[in-house]
Amino acid sequence: MVKVGIIGAGFMGGMHAECYNNLPNAKLLAIADIDLIKAENLAKKYKVKAYQKPENLFKEEDIQIIDICLPTFLHKEYVIKAAEAGKNILCEKPIALTIKDADEMIEAASKAGVKFMIAQVIRFWPEYVKLKEIFDNKSLGKMTSISCVRLSQTPTWAWDKWLLDSKRSGGALVDLHIHDTDFLLYLLGKPISLLSVASKSSLKYSHVFTTFLFSDDVVAFAEGGWDMPDNFPFTMGFTANFEDGVVEFNSRYQKSLAIYRSGEEVEYPEVKIELQASAETGGNISDLGGYFSEIRYFVDCVENDKMPTLASGESARDSLKIVLSELESIKSGRLIKL
Template identity: 25%
Template sequence: MASVTLGVIGCGGMGSDLARNAQKLEHANVAVVSDLDEKRARTLAEQVKSTYYLDYGALLARDDIDAVLIASPPFMHRQMTEAAADAGKHVFCEKPMAPTVADCDAMTQAVTEAGVKFQIGHVCRYHGTHGKVRELVASGAYGTPTTMIVWRIGGGWGDSHPNWRYKLAESGGTLMEVNAHEIDFMRYVCGDVANVSAIGGTYVQTRHDYPDVTLVSLQFTSGAVGFLQSGNASAIGGYGGRVDCTEGSIDFPAFWGGGATIDTKRFDGEREEIAIGDLDFETPVKAEIRAFVDAILDDTDTAITAADGRAIVEVARAAYRSIEEGGAVISLG
């Protein structure tokens, strides 16, 4: 069977994780990595037994590279995607797709006109808890969703993180840099979002130029409603949620961790418990790269599209706008 030769752009934590997992796939090979920081590039190249460049343009100029994995800061995603598409390379782009909807549209146009594959790294779709919750809802055993609530809160970035994380124009703020996963998960379960309203502010992480506490209300086109609690101002933190449906409920107070469970109950049944530790699933990062590689080899649509990436940015931008407008309801589409 054929294989896909990959180049990795961005050798930070996520780029390194992508490269190491891609190298474990039987039909993929990481031939080259690129980063402005030579130490990081050299370290990753040694780990995956590849070569490295400081200039990603040199990576794109190589004829043997079939596709790229982009794991740079979000504000660089557009220029790198456009350059990769122009070079005829398939593109896997880390979340968020870009900090603005306009950037997302430009990226979509670039890959469409070039005829290359494009996938967004909404990796939580491949996690056992997220996948199981979606499976339970999609089964119809609990009826149709009426309400979905998700919370993901924690502390700040810390002084060791680069400055771009503190800037909305470069990172997309917490709603995109972190909660792209949760917004995508809510869409994955409940469908497209019709309108958004939000309240929030900056209370602890004053270095940010965006809110460190955000409460977002979502109205889905299906009629279901959703609520997302996001923030970088919690000393204890938490990550969980629940889905209430017309015939029952699915509760997951913690997505992972020792003893974490998914609890389900129909109105006419007994409460049941699924141990998250018992779920059988592939390492999520490896699974998402496998899906990307398979789409290239089989010439099929990617699992998580540019439209999916754009939708998350649209929701997040609408939430920030709503906060600025005193909690106004912002219609999408």
């Protein structure tokens, strides 16, 4: 039984708590948040201890995993503290706001000999897992292009409105759009070049459009924005073109995943949902499927003493590096060769 402490009792902390609650080989022991009332409310739901100071979790010898669900600008501080306390670490994405901070976090975990994973959840999301399977087994031939989209209401629900402050979150570019940049790297490797633009808005980098060129002449496009009206439903999806067909995913469709082949009936693959539950914590996603899969994976890694290679700190740093190259392109108006 792997024992867990969560830092951060907000939207994502609630999502993660519900996942641990549904895992047979994990036990949530405590939750910490600077807002003690929030920590107590979430802790009460799972009958665990509540703390105001995260450091109290580090002192609990039984805790093997520290799950960091804090604003991005706080990731470095608490990842390093958790590593120095000898705890394995699951940290929310993005890893950090700078490559320097990311490197220091990776180094701290390596020096302490603890497992360190960044919760790049799209690598575990069922429809994206299916696309990776189709890509790897070449059942539709070679991929020629892929277009990704991720659109959200303006995230006014976050503590102290930190998501709306680009200095603390990096804007939609670093917090939201990085999901698709990370998945593209996971699928296709490092791009050869990219060109990014951002729409003009009072919120910095709130809607981003990037075209990537990958090896084998694969063209990718990714759009990410959180400047949608408050009644606009959260939307994520992709259209992946292969030599012998197209795979389409749209989170707003009842049959969310479809495979199109010329002259054949449309195929709607069954997507395995690992957990159908809701943490009921607000925010833009209520389905726990992908979150459950990533957390189960990390718990299994800790239990079986395996490194979390599917979403390592190093791969998260690499994704951040590409996103920061996108920022360079936005600022300069130039194509960036990588």
